[in-house]
Amino acid sequence: MNMIRDLRKKFILVATAAVVIIVAGALGMINTIAYMRMHAQVESVLSYITQNGGNVLPKKIPPDSSWFGDSNWSDDTPEFSYQTRFFSVLVDPDGYVKEIDLKHIAAFTENEAIQYARTTVQEGKIKGFFKKDRASYAYMITKNKDGDFLIVIMDCTRDVGAVEAFMRYSVMLGFICILLYVFILAALCNLAIKPFVRNMENQKRFITNAGHELKTPIAIISTNTEAIELINGKNEWTGNILKQVKRLSNLIDDLIMLSKMGERSNVDLTITTLNVSETVTTVAESFRQMAKDQGKQLNCRIVSPVYVRSDAKCVYELINILVDNAVKYCDDEGVIDVVLAKEKRKKVVIAISNTYAEGAAIDYSRFFERFYRGDVSHNSQKNGYGIGLSMAEELTQLIKGKIQVSYTDGKITFVVKMSTST
Numbered sequence: 001m002n003m004i005r006d007l008r009k010k011f012i013l014v015a016t017a018a019v020v021i022i023v024a025g026a027l028g029m030i031n032t033i034a035y036m037r038m039h040a041q042v043e044s045v046l047s048y049i050t051q052n053g054g055n056v057l058p059k060k061i062p063p064d065s066s067w068f069g070d071s072n073w074s075d076d077t078p079e080f081s082y083q084t085r086f087f088s089v090l091v092d093p094d095g096y097v098k099e100i101d102l103k104h105i106a107a108f109t110e111n112e113a114i115q116y117a118r119t120t121v122q123e124g125k126i127k128g129f130f131k132k133d134r135a136s137y138a139y140m141i142t143k144n145k146d147g148d149f150l151i152v153i154m155d156c157t158r159d160v161g162a163v164e165a166f167m168r169y170s171v172m173l174g175f176i177c178i179l180l181y182v183f184i185l186a187a188l189c190n191l192a193i194k195p196f197v198r199n200m201e202n203q204k205r206f207i208t209n210a211g212h213e214l215k216t217p218i219a220i221i222s223t224n225t226e227a228i229e230l231i232n233g234k235n236e237w238t239g240n241i242l243k244q245v246k247r248l249s250n251l252i253d254d255l256i257m258l259s260k261m262g263e264r265s266n267v268d269l270t271i272t273t274l275n276v277s278e279t280v281t282t283v284a285e286s287f288r289q290m291a292k293d294q295g296k297q298l299n300c301r302i303v304s305p306v307y308v309r310s311d312a313k314c315v316y317e318l319i320n321i322l323v324d325n326a327v328k329y330c331d332d333e334g335v336i337d338v339v340l341a342k343e344k345r346k347k348v349v350i351a352i353s354n355t356y357a358e359g360a361a362i363d364y365s366r367f368f369e370r371f372y373r374g375d376v377s378h379n380s381q382k383n384g385y386g387i388g389l390s391m392a393e394e395l396t397q398l399i400k401g402k403i404q405v406s407y408t409d410g411k412i413t414f415v416v417k418m419s420t421s422t
Helices: 002-051 110-123 157-232 236-262 276-293 312-329 357-361 388-398
Strands: 086-091 097-101 127-132 135-143 149-155 271-275 297-302 307-311 335-343 347-355 402-408 411-419
Touching: 002 135, 002 149, 002 157, 086 110, 097 110, 110 127, 110 135, 110 149, 135 157, 157 236, 236 388, 271 276, 271 312, 276 297, 276 307, 276 312, 276 335, 276 347, 307 312, 307 411, 312 335, 312 347, 312 388, 312 411, 388 402
Parallel strands: 297 335
Antiparallel strands: 086 097, 086 149, 127 135, 135 149, 271 307, 335 347, 347 411, 402 411
């Protein structure tokens, strides 16, 4: 049930990614607001102290008028003046200390206070934060009418610590919520994808059953047409009937095969050591006469011998599909290149390209979709149903390889990469 498992993984991945984006956005917004609120609150207190000449009035609280501040501050918290730890230094433009007030703080000596005050002035900022002995401090510098600088430095360790703790716990909670979401989603996602799984199974069952049902009337038509030819001889009409019967038979076989390949667990692989150089050469040579008859040149550059551990039938069918596609869609008098080379890290590369002047406007990202044809006119001269390249992708995945398509310099190139056995 590989296809269902892949669908389940994609569903969980996409749903989880969406939740991660939402949670990360919400946490980022909440933590940003918390930090801005703390910053505004600290700045409001510093501004209040500065307005009072580097002191706080007992039984007074500075109103925080910022958008992030509390609107319910009042004068009924008399402990404010005792809870706020700060000091102030007044210096003249030459850096001479005129006043210093250390009675509201114990973490700074007079020399340290003067040193930090001068340092903040030299930095050229009017406000900011710094750390000392694992404690956080905020400062604000104002200039009075005499040209002197008042530096107020306040301990905001609790405010910063509270915001940092909130950030840590919110991130942890968000991470735990995401994990719980993933576990719950993994347990319940089968219910979500059940309609899609049922639809896929019904499609496969319909294709298989319809294919087998269609084979009987097609076989009867073919047999009766051949009988008519035996009695009345061959003619244009019986030839056209047999030709279209053959096309229908091939289409039905391809549909049934593609339906089975979509459920990879039902495909039995016989893994052997395969001379892939010989396989590529055999397939390419089988198309050489066809290409020549159409006026196209087929070139081969194949390194030999190169061995891989894979299923011989799958590899043969994969190369056959790609070379057939190259011959079919190559320009008249164009060139088809079949290249096999070894890369580093035990990789073998098979590149099959063909000239196609009108390929610049084609959407190559859709080449491996079922029933997609780059030839939008559905020219009947190029027999195809948009199934071959989809089968090529399925075969590549079965043998644990990779396939890519590109268009450069007027050439379509399909590249298949597999691991070598040596």
